[in-house]
Amino acid sequence: MMFKVPRGTKDLLPAETGSWQAVESLIRETCRLYRYEEIRTPVFEQTELFTRSVGDTTDIVQKEMYTFEDRGGRSLTLRPEGTAPVVRAFVENKLFGSPDQPVKLYYMGPMFRYERQQAGRYRQFVQFGVEAIGSDSPAIDAEVISLAMDVYQRAGLKDLRLVINSLGDMESRNAHREALIRHFEPSIGEFCSDCRNRLEKNPLRILDCKVDRDHPLMKTAPALTDYLNGESEAYFEEVKTALDALGIEYVVDPNLVRGLDYYNHTAFEIMSTSDGFGAITTLCGGGRYNGLSEEIGGPEAPGIGFAMSIERFLMALEAEGKMTETESRLDAFIVALDEESRKEAVKILGNLRREGIAADMDYMNRKMKAQMKAADRQKAGYVIVIGEDELKNGAAGVKNMAEGTQETVEFTRLAETLKSRS
Template sequence: MLLKGAVTMDIKVPRGTQDILPSETGKWQAVEELIREQCRMYQYKEIRTPVFEHTELFTRSVGDTTDIVQKEMYTFQDRGNRSLTLRPEGTASAVRAFVEHKMFGYADQPVKLYYMGPMFRYERQQAGRYRQFVQFGIEAIGSADPAIDAEVISLAMSVYQNAGLKKLKLVINSLGDTDSRVSHKTALVSHFEPHIAEFCSDCQNRLQKNPLRILDCKVDRNHPLMETAPSLADFLNEESAAYFDKVKEYLSILNIPFEIDPNLVRGLDYYNHTAFEIMSAAEGFGAITTLAGGGRYNGLVEELGGPNAPGIGFAMSIERLLLAIEAENNEWSEQSTLDVYVIGLGEAAKKKAVELTYQLRQKKITAEMDYLDRKMKTQMKSADRLRAKYVIVIGDDELEKESVMLKDLATGTQNLIPLSSLIDQIKTSSTQLEAEE
């Protein structure tokens, strides 16, 4: 009750976030279970890291010239005057945990991890892109074998394919090793420097620190110099070129089609060698077609204080996966999760309904009942809406006979069942129904 003169507040969800209501969570749970099943098939184990980390983790790993670090991070001082940041991506946290807990000493290598949870970036909200978003990603740390690059890519593709997506495009590139990158960097500086004043301030700041990031600029992407910029492919040394050839060979063995895009650089500083993106080619999906992206990050473990342990991974947005499913008109039909709806007619029957509902739940049978004292016809409609498999009706006659009326909503048949055999009857009928389906 509001006090006289009290001011009401119109509090809404923060900009760039969303409430996922019960009518939608079934789709999320189905997608999440699909992802977990694929990770089980590939033997990737879940890791759960804090939602916030020390800010230095991201400035050192992601790179202080990236848009994420310069513009998008949610950073704050805690009461101990420490700088903390809500995680904008998952790789840095996973690698930090790998080093901190000495996972490089595990008997089984490489260490294969996956994570799924909220990430935070302060960016303009648009279709499928939020300031708080859910990201699934995997990391394979401890192997420099190009075969595991192909495995990582195949896992990402399998998630989308098992979600029913057919209009997919895989784009790959090689960013080369350190020596290749240094040679390419020198060529990029020479290419852009005479006309750098024509570019945005971000590009100007990146010229000497990380000119490769200029190629990823959204503001100046149509500048003529972008088209004529030196290609990294021309600067790959023999070792890097051979590695990329192996990755392509393994993808071909797996029958995974791909396109090579020499301008694909990804947005984070820790990438080297293999880089890739998976895009939706579905009509009407939107201007931002990228569904997932990733690549190899040899050297990141050492940067964060660990030994030489090369790694590769990817991340995908669950929101964009659901958008892609919708764009291809794939329906995720939520299966009925309610076994029994219990109806008690009269005060004594209601007491029995309360008791029986509890007993059913204790026996792993999902059950629901009415708590608004509605009429039987209204309760039956509620059972239909909840897609219950059975309805149990208890009245005075049933109480006297220590039985219930069990109605199968699929067939419309109903039978008087003794309370003593009710649970066995429901379990037997449900097993038969599942076998028929």
């Protein structure tokens, strides 16, 4: 039987992983500059963590979660997003007790959603995200947005568009909720079943519907910004002022609605405007989630964060011709001409590697010409030739592949010589 990779997933082969490693290194370095530290949470969590925090009317909970029952009868779910697990870890491990607040964290790892596969979207995908928990300052909102923009710009991306909105506090959202119900209710029968179910439970989700996004009522729906109370308006103005101070350009879009129920106040998305990127332009999204800690049993701890898909990050780099890779450098390749030489080559190979020299040798018992071709194909800096004469003399022929020059070096001095040439 021929096995294939599961639908909605893909293998990352060595030809691709160099680009992934370069992006991951850039992300980690940017987080270091902003003083965000890495957190790693389990790949699966209690199902209720996501139904309570993400929202039972969202597409993620209703249609996309990979949920299973373990042998103890507990309902578990492969994590579809990273914020809820991070906040759960923040609460469970009492990070709110740290004297350094807010607690600034980042994560990077696989997420799982059962959705239709399309360009840059898979059922298993890798997500990078940050969470700043413990502060309700508008300045930290701007910092989180700045970090996301900085990651993309440090990678060389230029075709970017930052869109922001305010979802307001609970009072503002309740006023907007009533306005949405009045707006959609007379014609709700024209909408999909999901929208009809959401009308009373969470009408804000209607604005995020992909099926009915072209319905005329979508364009005339009440804007949340028209229902912001004074406190929410003042908060949003401070966020914009901080972004202006950082020199970050943005567009205010009153229709921007994030797809998870825990968001309030600041919401934002970063989009690619590159011609070759594709129809789905969103690269990154996030926002503030005051109240999430309390929702899952913790103390009051306001937070803000974002998540970005690494797959879509790489797509944007490709669209702008900015693809980058970590160099897989091979310092030396050992060419052994007979069985006894191969035994010595194994010994020398171990010594070179212990000295921090990237080295390899032939394991296919090929002729010298084929071994030299392999060294050239792998772009070896030096080729070390060992044969009968070299074994007698205790010295190998060392060829500089770039310059074509060759010298004889004692076995015991090979590592020292190669290190001096690098």
